[in-house]
Amino acid sequence: MELTKNFEPKTVENKWYKHWLSQGYFSSKPDGRPAFTVVIPPPNVTGVLHMGHTLNETVQDILVRKARMSGFNACWVPGSDHASIATEAKVVAMIKEKGIDKNDLSREEFLKYAFEWKDKYGGIIYNQIERLGCSVDWNRTTFTMDDHYYKAVIKVFIDLYNKGLIYRGARMINWDPAAKTALSDEEVEYKELTGKLYHLRYKLDTAKEEYISIATQRPETIMGDTAICVNPNDERYAHLKGAFAFVPLINRRIPIIFDEYVDPAFGTGALKVTPAHDINDYNLGLKHNLEVVDTINEDGTMSAAAQIYIGEDRFAARKKIIKELEEKGFLTKEEEYATRMGYSQRTGVVVEPRISTQWFVKMKELATPALKAVVDGDIKIHPGEKFLATYKYWLENVKDWCISRQLWWGQQIPAWYDAEGRMVVAETAIQAASLKLQGEGISDPSASQLEACSLKLIQDADVLDTWFSSWLWPMEVFKGITEPGNAEAKYYYPGSVLVTGQDIIFFWVARMVMAGMEYEKQIPFKDVYFTGMVRDKQGRKMSKSLGNSPDLLDLIDRYGADAVRFGIMVSSPAGNDLMFDENSLEQGRNFNNKIWNALKLVKMWEQRKRGSEGEQETRNDFALIWFENRLNKVKTEVDGLMKQFRLSEALKTIYSLIWDDFCSWYLEWVKPGFEQPIDASVYNKTVIYFEELMQLLHPYMPFVTEEIYHLLKEQKDDLCIKQFAEVKAPDQKILSQGELLKQVISTIRDARNKNQLKPKDTITLFIETNTKESYSSIESILSKQVNANEISFTKEAIANTIVVTVEKDKFYISAEKELDTSTLKDDLLKDLEHQKGFLSSVEKKLSNEKFVANAKSEVLALEQKKKADTLARIKTIEESLSSIS
RNA sequence: GGGCUGUUAGCUCAGUUGGUUCAGAGCAUCACGUCGACAACGUGGGGGUCGCUGGUUCGAGCCCGGCACAGCCCACCA
Numbered sequence: 001m002e003l004t005k006n007f008e009p010k011t012v013e014n015k016w017y018k019h020w021l022s023q024g025y026f027s028s029k030p031d032g033r034p035a036f037t038v039v040i041p042p043p044n045v046t047g048v049l050h051m052g053h054t055l056n057e058t059v060q061d062i063l064v065r066k067a068r069m070s071g072f073n074a075c076w077v078p079g080s081d082h083a084s085i086a087t088e089a090k091v092v093a094m095i096k097e098k099g100i101d102k103n104d105l106s107r108e109e110f111l112k113y114a115f116e117w118k119d120k121y122g123g124i125i126y127n128q129i130e131r132l133g134c135s136v137d138w139n140r141t142t143f144t145m146d147d148h149y150y151k152a153v154i155k156v157f158i159d160l161y162n163k164g165l166i167y168r169g170a171r172m173i174n175w176d177p178a179a180k181t182a183l184s185d186e187e188v189e190y191k192e193l194t195g196k197l198y199h200l201r202y203k204l205d206t207a208k209e210e211y212i213s214i215a216t217q218r219p220e221t222i223m224g225d226t227a228i229c230v231n232p233n234d235e236r237y238a239h240l241k242g243a244f245a246f247v248p249l250i251n252r253r254i255p256i257i258f259d260e261y262v263d264p265a266f267g268t269g270a271l272k273v274t275p276a277h278d279i280n281d282y283n284l285g286l287k288h289n290l291e292v293v294d295t296i297n298e299d300g301t302m303s304a305a306a307q308i309y310i311g312e313d314r315f316a317a318r319k320k321i322i323k324e325l326e327e328k329g330f331l332t333k334e335e336e337y338a339t340r341m342g343y344s345q346r347t348g349v350v351v352e353p354r355i356s357t358q359w360f361v362k363m364k365e366l367a368t369p370a371l372k373a374v375v376d377g378d379i380k381i382h383p384g385e386k387f388l389a390t391y392k393y394w395l396e397n398v399k400d401w402c403i404s405r406q407l408w409w410g411q412q413i414p415a416w417y418d419a420e421g422r423m424v425v426a427e428t429a430i431q432a433a434s435l436k437l438q439g440e441g442i443s444d445p446s447a448s449q450l451e452a453c454s455l456k457l458i459q460d461a462d463v464l465d466t467w468f469s470s471w472l473w474p475m476e477v478f479k480g481i482t483e484p485g486n487a488e489a490k491y492y493y494p495g496s497v498l499v500t501g502q503d504i505i506f507f508w509v510a511r512m513v514m515a516g517m518e519y520e521k522q523i524p525f526k527d528v529y530f531t532g533m534v535r536d537k538q539g540r541k542m543s544k545s546l547g548n549s550p551d552l553l554d555l556i557d558r559y560g561a562d563a564v565r566f567g568i569m570v571s572s573p574a575g576n577d578l579m580f581d582e583n584s585l586e587q588g589r590n591f592n593n594k595i596w597n598a599l600k601l602v603k604m605w606e607q608r609k610r611g612s613e614g615e616q617e618t619r620n621d622f623a624l625i626w627f628e629n630r631l632n633k634v635k636t637e638v639d640g641l642m643k644q645f646r647l648s649e650a651l652k653t654i655y656s657l658i659w660d661d662f663c664s665w666y667l668e669w670v671k672p673g674f675e676q677p678i679d680a681s682v683y684n685k686t687v688i689y690f691e692e693l694m695q696l697l698h699p700y701m702p703f704v705t706e707e708i709y710h711l712l713k714e715q716k717d718d719l720c721i722k723q724f725a726e727v728k729a730p731d732q733k734i735l736s737q738g739e740l741l742k743q744v745i746s747t748i749r750d751a752r753n754k755n756q757l758k759p760k761d762t763i764t765l766f767i768e769t770n771t772k773e774s775y776s777s778i779e780s781i782l783s784k785q786v787n788a789n790e791i792s793f794t795k796e797a798i799a800n801t802i803v804v805t806v807e808k809d810k811f812y813i814s815a816e817k818e819l820d821t822s823t824l825k826d827d828l829l830k831d832l833e834h835q836k837g838f839l840s841s842v843e844k845k846l847s848n849e850k851f852v853a854n855a856k857s858e859v860l861a862l863e864q865k866k867k868a869d870t871l872a873r874i875k876t877i878e879e880s881l882s883s884i885s
Numbered sequence: 886g887g888g889c890u891g892u893u894a895g896c897u898c899a900g901u902u903g904g905u906u907c908a909g910a911g912c913a914u915c916a917c918g919u920c921g922a923c924a925a926c927g928u929g930g931g932g933g934u935c936g937c938u939g940g941u942u943c944g945a946g947c948c949c950g951g952c953a954c955a956g957c958c959c960a961c962c963a
Contacts, residue, residue: 006925190959197963215963229963263962271963280961339963353961389889390958397959502957537896539956570911571897576890577956579897583912590925601922649899652910667922674921746929753929759920787920838906845904851943859904866905 003603003711007596009560012707016720017130025068025720026135028075030491036072037495038064039474040129040136041508042144045080046087046121049128050549051534051542051580052501055572058565059531060499061134062647065699067496068135070724075492076135077477079142080125082118084410084466085179085346091117091409107408107461114409128552133561133702135720142477144469145411152481153411153469154427156519161425165362166403168415168423172282173402175354177300177314178347181406182358184465185399186506188342188351195341199268199333200325202228205244205253212237212245212256213332215267217339218277219325220318223250223306224295227273229284232258234269248330249321250307257288279353296352314352359404359413359462369517370510371395379513382529382645387505394506403465410463417458429454471511474498474524481519495525502530529645532577534568539579555585562701563588569700570655572648591655592704595694598663599708601671602686610677622777623669624685626738630661631692633730638696654697662693665742669781687712695722741778744806748786748813751804754823757815762787766794766801766812797883805831805880808872825884832877839870 020026028035038060043053060076068074091114092102102110122143129136142149160166174183198219201211212228225247230237240256247254261284262271275285276294285292295306302309302317309317325331342351373379374391381387404413416424416432424439426432433453437445445453475481480489494516500509509528516524534542542549555564566588572578634657641650670686672678690712694705698719709719748765757763765788767775772793775782783791794812797803801812802824845851846863855863 003922006923217963261962266962268963273963278961278963280963283961337963387889387958393888393959505958533957576898581897581912584897586925587912590923593925594923597923597926599922604922644901646899652899656910663923664927671922750929753917756917759918759928834906841906845943848943854943855904862905869905 003596003600007560007592007704007707009562009592009703010557013131013133013556013561013703016703016706017133020135020718020720021138023718023720025718026076027137027139028073030488031073033071033073035492035496036064036067036074037492038074038076038497038499039477039495040076040078041498041500041504042079042081042142042470042473043125044083044086045118045125045143046090047083048124049132049552051552051568052531053125053128054132054552054564055531055534055568055578056499056501057129057132057134058568059529059647061132061565061702062569062699063497063499063642064135065702065720066642068720069695069698069722074135075137075140077140077142078126078129078134078136078138079140079473079477080122080144081466081470082143082145082410084405084407084463085176085181087114087118088407088409089179089347110408131553131556131561132565135702140477142473144466144473148479148482149469149472149476150411151427152472152476152479153464154414155481156472156515157411157464157468158414158425158427160361165365166359167362168357168359170355170357171360171402172279172353172355173358174342174344175298175352175356176344176347176349177296177298177352178344178349179407180298182354182356182402182404183344183351184402184467186467187345189345190340190342192338192340195337195339197267197335197337198322198325198331199335200248200272200330201332202245202248202272202330204240205246212240212270213268214270214272216272217337218274218318219321220302220309220314221274221277221295222247222272222321223252223302223308224274224276224293225252225254225272226275226285226290226293227254227257227288229257229259229262229271229273229288230269231260231262231264233260234262234264236264236269248325248328257284257290259284259288276355277353282353282355292355294355296354298354300349300352358402359415359464361401361403361468363398363400363514366514366518367395367398367510370513373513373517373523379523379525380527382527387502387530391505391510395510401465403468404460404462405465406461407463410466411469413460413462413464415460417460418456424457429457429459432457467507467511470508471515472519474512474516475519484519493520494523497527497529498525499529499531502532505530527645532572534580535577537579537581542580550580550582555582559585559589560592560703562592562704566591566651566701569648569651588701591659592701594659594663595704595708598658598667598690599711601667602683602690602712605672605678605683605686608672608675608677609680609683611680622737622741623666623781624682626734626741627661627666627689628685629730629734630657630666630738631689632728633735634661635692635696635727636730639727651700654693654700658693658697662689665738668785695719695724737774737778740774740806741781744782744809744811745785747804747806748811751802751813751824752786754827755802755813755815755817757817759787761815761817762789764788764814765791766798766814767791768794768796768810768812770808797879799883803828803880803883805873805876807869808876810876810880825881828877828881828884832874832881835870835874835877839867839874842867842870 040060041056043049064074064076094117095102095113157166174185174188176183195217197215197217199213199215200219200222201213204210204212214228228245230240241258243256244253245256246252262269273281273284273290275282275290275292277296284290293305295303296314297303300314301311302314304310309320322331343349344351371392374381374388381391414425414427416426416429418436424432424435426435430450433450434445437449437453442449472481474495475489475493478489478492479486480493498509512524516522536542536548540546540548559567563585567585570587571581571584634653637653638650641653670682691709694709698705702720706719709715752763763786765783765786769775779791782788798812798814801814804811842863846867852860
């Protein structure tokens with residue numbers, strides 16, 4: 001069969017993915033093997049995978065494939081998240097384009113659109129996961145709004161409510177005026193910026209024309225002022241006890257109050273108190289029993305209570321109010337001010353602190369076991385300690401979690417209200433009615449009574465925060481909540497490793513631990529691997545708005561999935577941000593081709609096999625033995641690195657093994673001459689090594705490796721599930737001999753290069769050595785690699801040759817060409833100087849009494865050996881120099 | 886304001902308990918090369934005072950203190 005010039009990923013990828021699926025390699029059922037469970041961080045159902053996902057999924061696939069090939073029953077559960085706010089926003093925008101206003105739709109009608117939308121676009125991410133080669137168990141695909149999942153969320157809500165861990169109440173929360181819903185604290189992102197501080201003077205209600213000045217960033221909220229607060233120790237305002245002032249523009253009369261909270265040194269030392277629109281003011285208001293005047297509507301416009309600029313947007317109103325205040329002489333000063341503002345994570349608008357009745361989870365009690373699990377080391381966070389402190393701090397200072405959202409897309413809160421506003425929490429209206437009747441003393445109501453009662457109940461309109469469903473993910477994907485203790489949940493839970501972005505450590509990771517500890521009394525996963533943020537070349541975060549996030553499918557089309565996986569992994573040290581550069585994808589593509597070309601070379605030999613399996617020729621023995629040992633050494637290294645989640649380094653190690661050791665050295669060493677035959681034993685070993693290399697690389701680059709595995713020879717199995725064999729310990733002596741051989745070859749090549757010897761020019765090589773026997777096994781390789789037509793051994797210098805030294809041995813290169821020995825001499829002199837410097841540093845150490853007294857014996861012995869070796873080497877170099885001149 | 890992390894070659898990063906001259910890898914760069922796998926390549930080379938500064942030690946890229954710069958997280962000072 002004719003092999004193409006370069007590796008062509010497209011057809012290969014599709015072919016193998018289909019094959020793996022048809023063989024059921026990715027689908028997992030509990031059995032006698034240990035489970036290796038990974039649950040995918042479910043991406044937004046209507047989103048697309050960005051580079052951050054690509055990194056995440058690749059890492060997971062590498063771990064899962066490696067486990068699958070190492071005796072584990074690997075189970076990787078895919079799925080998606082309904083992402084309530086994000087998705088609802090998209091659906092609202094979509095129907096708006098059709099000319100439909102969400103407000104004109106019933107809840108049911110809206111949800112119909114939402115599900116249609118989900119069915120239409122929900123497949124995109126699954127397709128991307130597939131194209132990337134992810135070995136997920138598609139039979140287990142879970143969506144956070146699946147029926148069982150929905151039930152699980154409701155069940156947990158009711159349970160926590162009954163345990164007193166969920167409550168409903170009016171609190172100051174973060175309000176998103178664009179989405180018109182409450183947000184949790186975690187959904188607010190703060191940005192530093194330069195704002196303006198306005199100094200306003202309020203007229204005092206005293207006999208004289210007197211004013212008190214305050215400073216504010218938000219003049220549009222003055223209509224909600226219900227007090228002015230000063231520090232009781234501030235002498236400037238001591239005379240104002242019991243005094244009142246008038247709010248500018250609307251002339252509301254408000255009291256001057258006194259509280260230590262106010263910093264006399266800041267601004268004017270007087271603070272306007274607006275309990276409805278600032279968390280601090282709210283707390284002050286509670287303490288001093290102040291009136292709350294809410295001047296902003298849920299959509300961010302001024303309310304009727306504001307009295308002026310009613311219906312205008314808060315920011316437009318601000319401008320106008322500033323102008324009016326200025327015209328009327330209330331604005332006394334304007335200054336620049338460094339501040340930070342909260343933005344909604346989803347809609348990007350400035351968040352409005354707002355008092356509102358919402359549902360909350362009490363976090364303190366849930367946080368304690370979750371904290372312990374990590375502090376005790378039951379859950380290990382990678383990399384290292386970097387995120388441990390963050391995790392700890394958050395849990396130690398955790399605040400209650402606002403879980404209600406004023407949306408329709410999500411799990412509707414199972415609370416039911418009667419006409420009087422009395423509330424019952426239950427899964428269905430009937431159950432709610434039953435509870436309500438029980439409360440009224442009717443313990444055994446008739447069906448019709450229940451029915452009648454239930455019809456009068458109205459369910460809470462709000463849905464739950466998306467993360468209130470996501471935190472059950474590791475359990476409910478195996479129905480661990482809806483069918484507690486079922487066989488699958490027992491087998492697969494807790495998961496092995498969670499791979500996710502560090503940005504959702506609070507949103508998701510910490511809460512999953514809480515839920516796991518609460519409902520399984522067990523951690524949800526043993527290891528957490530945090531990937532870094534993917535940035536562009538300039539170090540900017542990849543985002544849609546910047547348009548700097550490449551399209552994954554486009555990248556796969558252009559470079560191939562393996563190359564994309566390679567590119568993102570090779571530049572991705574654990575936990576560090578990675579600068580995404582297509583350059584590294586190119587490197588991946590080149591790597592594919594390199595392997596492909598090695599395959600072509602080996603296939604060329606297939607027809608030229610000579611002899612039978614048992615027959616051996618001494619010529620290439622060393623290459624075979626050396627590579628086998630080299631392979632064993634790297635396998636051990638890679639295993640160690642992967643256990644520590646140092647995946648990038650493991651990949652680099654494999655890369656170098658294949659490119660350098662296998663292609664550049666080994667294949668050259670065993671390569672037969674032009675149109676010469678190759679020993680069958682050498683050929684067969686080479687194929688085996690190649691297979692093992694492909695196996696080692698397979699978790700990282702599944703497609704190209706599987707393809708080559710099958711092209712190498714007829715196979716009975718697939719690489720995808722081929723189990724790793726036990727690794728043998730490498731022979732250190734063989735390895736060092738290999739290193740020596742490489743060094744000799746490089747040194748001689750360098751000398752050839754410097755003397756302008758063309759590759760075609762043959763040389764005669766004379767070796768002066770005390771260990772002639774060590775060359776017997778590598779002589780033929782050496783002569784081939786340096787293009788020597790003859791190698792002989794000598795006991796003295798050979799005149800008119802190029803001389804180089806490696807360790808204690810000297811090599812005389814004789815060529816037909818006229819030689820220029822000056823550069824060679826320079827090199828030797830440089831080396832000599834270098835060796836002498838080294839010698840003096842070693843001698844200095846050895847003559848230092850304290851070193852001799854304190855250093856460990858092996859260190860001392862090493863230094864002595866160094867000294868002896870260096871002396872010998874200096875002698876060799878000096879002799880070489882004298883033979884030149 | 887509190888906390889965390891980083892600073893090593895032009896770029897992106899390794900550097901395991903301090904001990905070979907330990908200063909590394911990949912990419913980029915330069916020279917030479919189209920020889921029957923591979924120019925998406927081969928062979929070879931050049932390139933860094935390990936942010937600065939004190940200290941501990943026989944010995945520091947690595948340990949400790951201080952400083953500078955960068956990034957991230959957290960925090961109710963208008």
